[in-house]
Amino acid sequence: MNKNTRVRVLVVEDERKVANALREGLEGEGYEVVVEHTGEGAFFRLNTETFDVILLDLTLPERDGLQVLTTLRGRGVETPVLVLTARDALEDRVLGLDSGADDYLVKPFAFAEVEARIRALVRRGRTTEAVRLAVADLDLDLVTRKVTRAGQPIELTVREFELIEYLMRHEGQVVSRGTLGRDVWKETARTTPLDNVIDVHIARLRRKVDLDHPVKLIHTVRGVGFMLREGEPVTPGMKARETK
Numbered sequence: 001m002n003k004n005t006r007v008r009v010l011v012v013e014d015e016r017k018v019a020n021a022l023r024e025g026l027e028g029e030g031y032e033v034v035v036e037h038t039g040e041g042a043f044f045r046l047n048t049e050t051f052d053v054i055l056l057d058l059t060l061p062e063r064d065g066l067q068v069l070t071t072l073r074g075r076g077v078e079t080p081v082l083v084l085t086a087r088d089a090l091e092d093r094v095l096g097l098d099s100g101a102d103d104y105l106v107k108p109f110a111f112a113e114v115e116a117r118i119r120a121l122v123r124r125g126r127t128t129e130a131v132r133l134a135v136a137d138l139d140l141d142l143v144t145r146k147v148t149r150a151g152q153p154i155e156l157t158v159r160e161f162e163l164i165e166y167l168m169r170h171e172g173q174v175v176s177r178g179t180l181g182r183d184v185w186k187e188t189a190r191t192t193p194l195d196n197v198i199d200v201h202i203a204r205l206r207r208k209v210d211l212d213h214p215v216k217l218i219h220t221v222r223g224v225g226f227m228l229r230e231g232e233p234v235t236p237g238m239k240a241r242e243t244k
């Protein structure tokens with residue numbers, strides 16, 4: 001995601017408390033947020049403005065969220081939609097996502113989860129790149145968020161998923177703790193506690209990704225950071241030594 005471009009989020013939610021909490025949280029993370037309390041308001045807004053992602057509550061006055069969504073898709077609006085819903089309103093149509101929704105979250109949700117989903121949707125919406133990453137026999141599907149090694153599923157937390165995704169996108173490159181802190185943890189300042197958190201996550205990823213496999217993919221580049229690569233890491237310094 002281009003850091004210079006603020007991601008625009010349209011929140012369609014009639015509950016003021018929820019809408020305000022989302023606005024505050026997302027604005028705090030640097031997103032540009034517009035709130036509409038009705039489907040009509042959302043339609044009106046989308047006639048003249050574009051967004052990177054739409055957060056759509058299912059239970060809205062007048063027209064419900066699914067009707068709003070169907071109409072939007074019918075009009076050719078392809079903006080990724082994250083549906084927000086109470087568990088009792090969760091319909092099979094939404095679960096199957098055949099309503100035109102890209103993802104859904106059940107209320108009450110943790111804000112961190114909302115943000116993670118938005119980031120995933122925006123990334124998908126903004127690029128036409130493959131939705132699947134692969135390094136050796138490690139596969140990551142950005143749509144289903146499933147990760148497998150040699151065909152075996154690996155259960156990852158949201159953060160672990162983000163971390164392995166980042167390492168896979170930078171395959172063969174040395175990634176420092178400072179870079180991970182900034183790009184994955186979104187922390188501007190590098191701190192020892194954060195470094196420790198990163199190390200803990202790397203250790204967990206190693207257990208999940210590498211432990212049962214003879215070929216290790218996650219490597220520590222001493223004094224620099226980490227590298228995901230099939231085989232031993234090669235750094236510019238090491239190359240120079242090899243050619244001596």
Ligand code: CA
Pocket residue numbers: 013014015057058059060
């Ligand atoms: Ca509602």
